[in-house]
Amino acid sequence: MVRNKVFIFIALLVSVVIVLSGCASPASKDAVVAHNIPITQHHQKSVSVNTQGGSETGAMDSSNISNSDFAKAIEESIVKNGLFTQIIHSGDSDYLLNVTIINMSKPMFGASFTVRMEAAWSLSEQKTKKVVMRDSIESSHTATMGQAFVGVTRLRLAVEGAIQENIRLGLMGISRLHLD
């Protein structure tokens, strides 16, 4: 009788762990905002941000970032670091920044998870459509078992780290430009 109760308890515990371990959570917008970027030049211009290649995170999927959260994180990073003077959503800005997530490779197993990301960053003048920057930016981040024991959490941390690093490198590249 006691053995049966122990068995039922273990069965329930295993089922709950398996079900919960499959539930992915999306990358947090706040966790990917890049702080304290070494800015070479603060541009006295306005910018609009457009993002592509992001996706929603399904319960049985792995961590992703949505396009809207990715755009908000870039905008917040621009504001926090004073890269441009103004963010404009209507499109009547001096520059258009387009960032497309091209690839995000995520591991499926392992004690440490390393996520590698490639994003295409382009900056163009809104009026003339002149392209002032085109750069393929690659970033990576490793999350260890010490940071999170549960695999889906560890993967989310690795995804967030890779995105944050990509934003940091992208905005650093833009700060090196000489804009008219």
Next chain:
Amino acid sequence: MIRKNWLTLGLLIIVILFNSGCAVNRTTATLDPTADLVGIKTIYVTKLAPDGRGINLLITDKLKSMGYSVSTGIDAPEDVDVVVTYKDKWMWDITMYMIELTVTIRDPKNNYPLASGNSYHTSLTRKSPKEMVDEVVNNIFKQGVENGQK
């Protein structure tokens, strides 16, 4: 009795594990607003080094069927209009199948990604490699048409 219980538990775990991966389907395509796919005539498909399944040849055939002049190999030349790279991911479920394919169209001069497409289909809705290639490539060029490029 105890042995029967453990057998039930084992079956339960297997069922949960199999069901957990049953229904994820995702297709995306992106086109950089500064890119122009209209003027493309010559394309080079760069073979992914570990690819032993000839996915580069499937992409080459697909692009040729669309009327482009296409070649494939390991070292991309600079005298083509665009270079195509890809990344395929495979899983095992009774048999091996392609779970994910990403195809990227790049500027041969600086490797900049001009357009990209991705398809992700888990086991129960798996597609053949040729169907995956067709889907991804069609979605990329459809994106170009939707953005006003004929």
